[in-house]
Amino acid sequence: MDMLYNILIAPFLEIAKSPSFFAEVVIGGLMSGVMYSLVALGFVLIFKASGVFNFAQGVMVLFAALNFSGLLDAGLSIWLAFPLTVLIMVLLAWCIERLVLSKLVNQQDIILFMATIGIGYFLQGFGEFLWTGNVRKLDVGIPQDAWFFGDIMIQQSDVFAAVVAGILVIVLALFFQYTRIGRALRAVADDHQAAMTVGIPLRSIWLIVWSVAGFVALVAGIMWGSRVGVQFSLSVIALKALPVLILGGFTSVPGAIIGGLIIGVGEKVAEIYWGPLFGGAIEEWFAYILAMLFLFFRPQGLFGERIIERV
């Protein structure tokens, strides 16, 4: 009985008792969610255009951040280091397309998936080889203080990240909607073969998608890196983005954003109000269980395409 009370009633009383704290938790969750979305976005872009579940996205975040902070440490200004890192990511995309993807056309999905893990290993070794395994401080002038609205505290860096993510999504949306390349990308996402028939060059489209994903990785890397320093652990953030994908659907950009927000808020609220009952750290799996339960009712995710199967 006590247990039930603790699970079903006590947390809500807690929320009612201090709504301003609850508001703070929700806002904190939304902000974390934005950060997850940033990583998830990279997954979605690639999956949408090439059907590859790119597990190296996490390592790409690390790799981009490593290069960026490394170039900064080498004495370059931000305005020089940023485009240079973008260039590196484009180069990486080109290598991946040339050396890996183009050789694996028409293979099973799982093979491509494995190949991306291989890319992940390679990039991890290569990143450490270039920049050593040390923690790098990354300071690009993102404000680190907090605002207080009455009792509610809001981190300025979170707001900054949210704004950047927002701009990124809008830019991507415009890019997809209104440019020639964007239309080609959507065509490829819909149907590879049809797209090829009307003369869309598949390979250059892939190159563009991977470059854009590299760009998104760089932005995510800067955001995360300036919070905790650039180090190996950045690559594990990918694991946080996976439930977001399930929730939002593998192929939907708005899904990645909204999924991220739901997961962010959900896990923070669960951890703070229910976590102590189970000894804490339920955040680690909560998102996955949430996503799993969700799938029972809507297997294609929030915004995913309905998969129609024919025998």
Add this chain to the structure above:
Amino acid sequence: MFYREAGDFKTTYKADQAIFPIALDRWFVVTVVLVFLVVVPLLASNYMLESILTPVLILSIAAIGLNILTGYAGQLSLGTGGFMATGAYMAYKISTAFPGLNIVFVLIAAGLCAALVGIAFGVPSLRIKGFYLAVTTLAAQFFLLWLFTRVPWFVNNSISGVPTAPPRKVFGFLVSSADSDPIDRYLFVFIITVVLALVAKNLARSRIGRMWMAIRDMDIAAEIIGIRPLTSKLTAFAISSFYCGIAGALWSFAYINTVEPTAFDINRSFEILFMVIIGGLGSILGSFLGAAFIFLFPILLNVMPGWFGLEISVTLVTQVELMVFGGMMIFFLIVEPHGLARLWSIGKEKLRLWPFPH
């Protein structure tokens, strides 16, 4: 010439349905088993036995387990580490609760626990598949490890949470804990591996194996011809987890000697999946080849500069190791996406004619 299928006549149906219908195959397998059973323990050093062969065999069991699920039944899983952890922790719990129980039964019981857990986490497979399912199985990975580190009951309230595997004997030979002879430990693991591999090979040829493969190839078509996806998917999860559970228990008992959560983290799940893919989906032999390759290749890369007398810093070697490992992975997938097992059968094809191609 060297690999001959001709002239191998069967007079009974029974002989025709034998597990290795070709005499040459049969003799080959028997020889290999005998070599590893008798010759290897006599010749190999302790380092070979305890740090190379034993872990490779244990990982092979896990790889066979995952191969049943992914290779035969077509369900992608990233929860292998969680199922292995279940086996390890339950084996510890059972073994300390009933100190008199023979370790073989402890392993089986631990495997059964893992199987139950596997069924529970296999339920989503009825609704989803592919990468969605893969990500969902990560729930098992994270939840199970969380559970084992959180609940002190599993480790007998040990303060550190890292209990040591208790010493257990089979026929008077100590097979777990550090005091046991590497040879005994190796033989114990080897025999279990051979038995499990034979069972898996037979399962794959049986009705249940054919059910799995039908589901894998096209689930809707399979359903229409009367195969129930519920039972076949869940049995695949159960049996796969059973294998993984035994592998996890052996890993803790016969290899690292402690039951600790980091041995079964997410990287382990990926590692096993790699073994299955590199080895060959849907091949028992491939599971062995894959396990050996994935486990040994990094170590090989790591020690190789030493043979040539190169004085390279260990760190550089490890970084290069990661790069080469990643590169090799991609290379293999490009060159032979069907895995090492496929290379093996190509080799057999070649030997049929070679050295007289006409």
Add this chain to the structure above:
Amino acid sequence: MKKFVTSALAATLVAGSVLATPVMAAGTQNIPLLVYRTGPYAANGIAIFAGMIDYFKLVNNRDGGINGVKIKYTECETGYKTDRGVECYDRTKDEYGSIYSPVSTGITYAIIDKATHDKIPVFSMGYGRTSAADGRVFPYIFNFPSTYWSQATAIIRYIAKDLGGMDKLKGKNFAFIYLDHPYGKEPIPFLDIMAKKFGFTYDKYPVPTTSMTEQKSIWLQIRRTKPDYAIMWGWGAMNPTAIKEAASIHFPMDHFIGNWWSGSEVDVKAAGMLAKGYKSAAMHGTGKNYPVYTDLKKYVYDTKQADNLASAGDVLYNRGLVNSAYVVEAIRTAMKKFGNKPMTGEQIRWGMENLDVTAARIKELGMTGLTPPVKVSCANHEGNNPGIFVQQWDGTKWHMIGDFIPAMSDIVRPIVEQEAAKYAKEKGITPRSCS
């Protein structure tokens, strides 16, 4: 393709047999180092192992080895992974198996039994299995100068001092933030015991190893509960994240104290000035202001042999130095009994057990202030002087504050013996007699 595979496999088999052949190089003291300079804990490893290696080089270059016996070390990269650690142990034990310091709780646990069986000592300096302090059950495991449990009691003693006396602990509330891993959970039983004894309460905040960089919910809770002190048991990326989050919720940093694996440069650098005031326990001094650095500069740095010069003077680098200094002193002690020749694991074990690093000896080593005296005995492998220093970050570097804080050995020792006895019973070991 096939040829390649078969030859690779064959090469591996050959490799194993070649590797395992013992080639005891005559006249050198071989020491294995299980290092990690890649992977999630690379940043910590780079500094520690640089310190260990530089000290060996110093001894070789300055003194021509230990009593004339040159030190030869080998490195094996573990990446902080337990199974690679075990493989490294097996790979190095025949040729280099003299004494192991893996600087990883997981690897330490995994090799405790193996090393005991192989008669090779393991020196887990301030980490690993706490109950191994009972030398009667764990003859080959040494964890001086202080265990986690001693450290936890010393930290509470320090907090009490900071708050104005032991009686001030009553009714206080603390936050305990720890890595959700055997290492992080180790002090919990002692916090429980002390909470009961001194009348304080504490909340536990585990940080999962897979999301060390995402601790928002923890710090939101801490902001709500407003604990009087926050104690951290972290490692790797968890530390800088926690420190940064603490700073951003305006938690009073001088009421935030980490254990000695949560107080190095890599942990606070990312936060920089924001971390100003953050404290941590330390088992040795910080900075470069010790005579031994003059020698290091002359014999190692100036001859361009430094392993990683950038980390010289860092907290973890100093820890590596001290670790090697203890090892070298133990070998020296063993040589007094067994003669000036390379020592085996068994002999070094004797040296470790009879190690007595006095203040005078520390002065000779040029380490006065860097490390306190320690004396090990057969029954007590934690040393006779467990306790901590406290250091504080001023925004650019660490400073020692206050005096040495002794641990509450009177409550630690009985539990150590109780846990060791439990282990002995489970493993069927008869504890040796130490009288």
